[in-house]
Amino acid sequence: MSNQIVARIIRRFTKTILCIFGVILYLKNLSSLVNKKLVINTYLNEVMKVPLGFFEEDFRLSQKGIDWLEEWNTEAEIATSISQIAQKVVEILVNVPGMTQAHSRDFRRARPIFTLKDGTVIKVFINPANVKHIFLADSNNKMLFGGYVGWIDTKGLNQAIEKIKHSLTSTS
Template identity: 85%
Template sequence: MSNQIVARIIGRFSKIILYIITVISYLKNLSSLVNKKHKKLAVKEDFRLSQKGIDWLEEWNTEAEIASSISQIAQKAVEILVDVPGMTQAHSRDFRRARPIFTLKDGTVIKIFINPANVKHIFLADSNNKMLFGGYVGWIDTKGLNQAIEKIKHSLTSTS
């Protein structure tokens, strides 16, 4: 990958780290509510919610297995995606939630995940279902992502 692509990915990765820190801080505050001794019924409810929050955080933060190499075709797809305005590196935890939409000439699978906030994520998986790329755009840039997906589909699949 070019230095410019790597720099963009690293810059956006730092945003994800800040989000994770915010979530952890929220969960710590939630668990501190559990320690209050008054309102016994509320404490029991808060404790269950706190454990659910911790379980969710562990599952949410489970990394996907990352591929160690990338084909030239997959690299072209990544270059198309990185050029989409607003493209931000996605956390690999959403990789397993993504559903395949098509396959490139080399066997790379293009996968889509739309989170509960209706934010579209795109992932590339190699033929062994290891993650090659993960990114997302905000609502305002979804049209650009859709155009990039169509460009990849028309130029890098076996039907092209």
């Protein structure tokens, strides 16, 4: 392949990715979508300055793609109260080196690993980049806490999870 063809492919790919991220951010801030396709085309044309018909030949954002974007941006329902046991767990977790607040959209992707004495569920999600997330859910599956650590701090998170499991579950 010639350098010109490779450069053209890279430019097209980069522009497409930037447009997709722009659409994601734009959709996240919309309170209601009356005509999703119209909104996306308008956004691409007016905000990203992509000419109408740019994607007609080789890219169409399908309804499945739009649904995925909306699902990806759906936030979890947050609990309004927290038990004393769950408070202890949060204190343990926030003291793990590297702990960072997780986005609530990953809450529903997390899988339960054990339940505490008070019914609080400890859930874990590992994203495609292999970053470990931990979430606490109350007995109604509402989010109490969400955090993650980078690769370098995963060992500390695993130790905290084991500490919580051995000291605050009903089998302890």
